Amino acid sequence: MIVGEQKPFEQIVKLIERYRRVLVAGCGTCVSVCFAGGEKEAGILASMLRLEAQKNGRPLEVLEQTVKRQCDMEFLEEMTTKVGQVDAVLSIACGCGIQFMAERFQDKIILPGLNTKFIGVTLEQGEWAERCAMCGDCILDRTGGVCPVARCAKRLHNGPCGGSSGGKCEVGKDRDCGWALIVQRLQKLGELERYAEIIPPRNWTTSRDGGQRKVVREDLKEQGRIEPR
Amino acid sequence: MTEAAAAKKAPKPAAEKTPPPPVVGPVSGLEKLIQSGGFAVTAELGPPKGLDLEAIHKKVGILKGWVDAANVTDNQTAVVRVSSIATAAIMVQQGLEPVMQMVARDRNRIAIQSDMLGATALGIRNVLCLSGDHQTFGSEPGAANVYDVDSIQMLGILKGMRDDAKFAGGTDVEGGRPPLFLGAAWSPDADPAEVRTLRLAKKVRAGAQFVQTQCIFDLAQFKLEMKKAGDMGLLDKLAVLPGIIPLKSAGMAKFMRKNVAGISIPEDVVKRMEGNKDGKEEGTKIAVETIQAVREIPGVRGVHIMAIEWESKVADIVSRAGLKKGPGA
Numbered sequence: 079m080i081v082g083e084q085k086p087f088e089q090i091v092k093l094i095e096r097y098r099r100v101l102v103a104g105c106g107t108c109v110s111v112c113f114a115g116g117e118k119e120a121g122i123l124a125s126m127l128r129l130e131a132q133k134n135g136r137p138l139e140v141l142e143q144t145v146k147r148q149c150d151m152e153f154l155e156e157m158t159t160k161v162g163q164v165d166a167v168l169s170i171a172c173g174c175g176i177q178f179m180a181e182r183f184q185d186k187i188i189l190p191g192l193n194t195k196f197i198g199v200t201l202e203q204g205e206w207a208e209r210c211a212m213c214g215d216c217i218l219d220r221t222g223g224v225c226p227v228a229r230c231a232k233r234l235h236n237g238p239c240g241g242s243s244g245g246k247c248e249v250g251k252d253r254d255c256g257w258a259l260i261v262q263r264l265q266k267l268g269e270l271e272r273y274a275e276i277i278p279p280r281n282w283t284t285s286r287d288g289g290q291r292k293v294v295r296e297d298l299k300e301q302g303r304i305e306p307r
Numbered sequence: 308m309t310e311a312a313a314a315k316k317a318p319k320p321a322a323e324k325t326p327p328p329p330v331v332g333p334v335s336g337l338e339k340l341i342q343s344g345g346f347a348v349t350a351e352l353g354p355p356k357g358l359d360l361e362a363i364h365k366k367v368g369i370l371k372g373w374v375d376a377a378n379v380t381d382n383q384t385a386v387v388r389v390s391s392i393a394t395a396a397i398m399v400q401q402g403l404e405p406v407m408q409m410v411a412r413d414r415n416r417i418a419i420q421s422d423m424l425g426a427t428a429l430g431i432r433n434v435l436c437l438s439g440d441h442q443t444f445g446s447e448p449g450a451a452n453v454y455d456v457d458s459i460q461m462l463g464i465l466k467g468m469r470d471d472a473k474f475a476g477g478t479d480v481e482g483g484r485p486p487l488f489l490g491a492a493w494s495p496d497a498d499p500a501e502v503r504t505l506r507l508a509k510k511v512r513a514g515a516q517f518v519q520t521q522c523i524f525d526l527a528q529f530k531l532e533m534k535k536a537g538d539m540g541l542l543d544k545l546a547v548l549p550g551i552i553p554l555k556s557a558g559m560a561k562f563m564r565k566n567v568a569g570i571s572i573p574e575d576v577v578k579r580m581e582g583n584k585d586g587k588e589e590g591t592k593i594a595v596e597t598i599q600a601v602r603e604i605p606g607v608r609g610v611h612i613m614a615i616e617w618e619s620k621v622a623d624i625v626s627r628a629g630l631k632k633g634p635g636a
Binding site for chain 1: 411412416438439440441443444452454455456457458459460463464475492494497498499501502505506508509512513521568569
């Protein structure tokens with residue numbers, strides 16, 4: 079999922095201080111799962127903003143609404159009424175949701191209330207970690223199912239570097255060395271000989287280096303618009 | 308129509324291109340010495356953090372004659388310094404052969420290849436391919452890192468330019484190939500232990516002709532890794548120059564053991580350092596003894612002395628180790 083983290087409250091207060099009526103817009107998918115931008119978080123944030131404004135004698139009206147996904151126009155439609163009632167929308171969806179909101183409501187100020195962190199997994203309650211860097215050409219078959227692009231601080235394809243120590247990365251001892259994990263896993267699988275293969279320079283055009291990316295499925299397009307599940 | 312567009316529209320008839328002549332080694336003094344069976348001594352020269360060219364001249368003066376070549380670090384520890392290319396070019400002018408370090412952190416493959424052509428045009432022949440210290444440790448922690456390729460892929464690219472007259476993207480190197488002696492780093496004590504020699508083998512296959520190692524204190528462990536490398540057939544094609552760091556104090560030994568990845572310092576070395584009030588003298592003695600010991604290990608073709616900001620020590624170590632270098636040798 080996409081893991082996000084709400085911006086510090088003081089920053090959010092600064093972002094909205096020019097506006098009198100604000101809609102806090104939550105998103106019910108990824109950022110809801112990681113407790114950063116879902117319905118509950120939208121409610122808490124809206125209450126905090128009301129309290130803060132009240133405390134400082136600032137007139138502020140805060141509406142709130144959470145839709146299933148801000149990255150789908152169908153769901154954004156549901157927000158039309160409330161968006162029409164405010165000066166600005168504070169979206170706590172990921173960067174995609176925030177931008178799609180701006181695309182849908184062209185004449186409305188859309189503000190980001192959340193920092194989109196990475197594509198990751200839930201390690202345990204309250205802890206998420208990155209796993210995929212979206213390079214666009216998966217090589218996990220060659221690296222024992224551990225991604226060197228996302229999990230090596232230098233995205234080395236023939237690692238580890240000299241900074242690997244006791245299985246940890248030199249950038250932070252709280253982080254595993256991706257290559258130590260790769261070696262460990264290849265060994266467990268009895269495939270350490272795969273390590274000997276040199277992974278050649280990558281073609282990064284499938285990554286952000288190739289310009290803005292798009293996936294087009296003509297087979298689906300022919301069937302017309304897909305109804306959201 | 309622009310000139311470029313016009314050129315594209317009317318392709319010239321494909322002329323038969325003769326590839327540039329192959330590079331026949333040795334291309335540098337260091338390669339020549341190693342090929343002829345000599346024992347090479349290299350040291351390290353860190354460029355200054357500003358235009359203090361006198362600092363470069365001074366270090367050149369201290370090292371010249373005592374070493375066969377000196378590594379020029381490439382913004383080591385990710386701190387901004389005079390570029391390794393410019394410093395190496397100054398060294399060429401001043402008669403001290405450089406081993407130009409090049410890190411993958413700051414350059415994509417376009418810059419790597421272009422800089423390498425530029426470096427060879429300036430008379431630089433030895434290059435050491437490294438991944439580079441992570442930028443978060445340095446003076447520009449907010450910088451983006453590049454890592455388009457890693458050090459092994461970099462070796463392969465440079466080898467391709469030299470041996471096949473091809474750039475990474477498949478186009479031809481025209482007119483002349485870069486005459487390069489290709490080097491890499493090796494950490495025989497680094498984690499994970501399972502792949503120490505396997506990774507060395509990858510470097511050799513990618514194109515490394517020599518490696519300089521992380522500093523060696525644990526001789527038994529180093530011998531073991533060298534034996535493994537020998538058994539894998541790596542040492543026929545590769546010159547290994549173990550790294551030597553003269554310790555200055557027991558504190559330095561303990562600090563390095565605790566904080567520097569890939570360095571193993573046995574307890575008896577620390578004890579020796581603690582036992583002598585003159586830490587610098589004891590450190591020098593250990594360095595000299597280590598040089599004499601590694602010299603006996605098959606496959607060791609020289610040493611790489613890293614006297615960090617203590618370049619003046621190199622001559623002393625070299626002469627005490629009986630390496631027959633020095634002015635007039």
